[in-house]
Amino acid sequence: MDEKRGVIRRSLPAAAVFALVLGALAFFYPDLRDALGTAPGSPRSGAATHALYSTPPVPSRCELPGDRDEDIRRTLNALARCLDRMWTASLRTAGYRYEPPREVNLVETPGDASCGQGDEGWAGIYCPESRSVNVLLDASWAFSDMFTLAHEYAHHVQEISGIADQRGSEIFDEAWSRRLELQADCMAAAAMRDVDPEALAMVRAAAGSAGAEDEEWAAHRKTHGSAKNSAAWIGRGERLGTIGACNTWAAPEDQVS
Numbered sequence: 001m002d003e004k005r006g007v008i009r010r011s012l013p014a015a016a017v018f019a020l021v022l023g024a025l026a027f028f029y030p031d032l033r034d035a036l037g038t039a040p041g042s043p044r045s046g047a048a049t050h051a052l053y054s055t056p057p058v059p060s061r062c063e064l065p066g067d068r069d070e071d072i073r074r075t076l077n078a079l080a081r082c083l084d085r086m087w088t089a090s091l092r093t094a095g096y097r098y099e100p101p102r103e104v105n106l107v108e109t110p111g112d113a114s115c116g117q118g119d120e121g122w123a124g125i126y127c128p129e130s131r132s133v134n135v136l137l138d139a140s141w142a143f144s145d146m147f148t149l150a151h152e153y154a155h156h157v158q159e160i161s162g163i164a165d166q167r168g169s170e171i172f173d174e175a176w177s178r179r180l181e182l183q184a185d186c187m188a189a190a191a192m193r194d195v196d197p198e199a200l201a202m203v204r205a206a207a208g209s210a211g212a213e214d215e216e217w218a219a220h221r222k223t224h225g226s227a228k229n230s231a232a233w234i235g236r237g238e239r240l241g242t243i244g245a246c247n248t249w250a251a252p253e254d255q256v257s
Helices: 002-028 030-036 072-093 142-161 174-192 197-209 215-224 227-240
Strands: 103-107 124-127 132-136
Touching: 072 103, 072 142, 072 174, 124 142, 132 142, 142 174, 142 197, 174 197, 174 215, 174 227, 197 227
Parallel strands: 103 132
Antiparallel strands: 124 132
């Protein structure tokens, strides 16, 4: 018995040193982080192997007011109720309990949002701390705001399901942000694919036609991905309708750049 305890006592310092060295290597060498499955893009990372990826297509039906553009607030409030039902059903199949956003703010100016008041150029923003969805109203076309709302709802699903928590050592870096944003594009398309297929196809086409010279896309590319990749992920959600089709975390780097 003493001998066994002696072996254990001698092994513990060695194990601690090994763990320390391995941790240091994992921190300083991205290739090893990939091998260990801690970095975005690793097929073994928590975000890439989430249980939601095995769920059936998102139920994408919603009854909306006849003239959506006449009262965009009314339209968006109706869509929000539909999105709550859609994601309740989808998360339930994977054993998750869906909780609606605590607030859905339809704002006229960024200063009225729950967060991001000082940011510029956003159409919608999700606040993880308050779990609130914010959409900056655009009176020109209701579906533009509808897709923005669905995108921010997708961020809410990422947050409450734990996908957004699987950050590893790359927390809040640009590669992580691109995968998160492109996945939200895809999940929004999955939710909206039967709500208005023609309008969704127009959104995808508009994203795909935006060139490198487009200032709006160029400003957001580092954190949101290229227009080409945004259109591609919207297309995946549009065609397949599943959260599994939106697994940007297991995608190669060129598909999330």
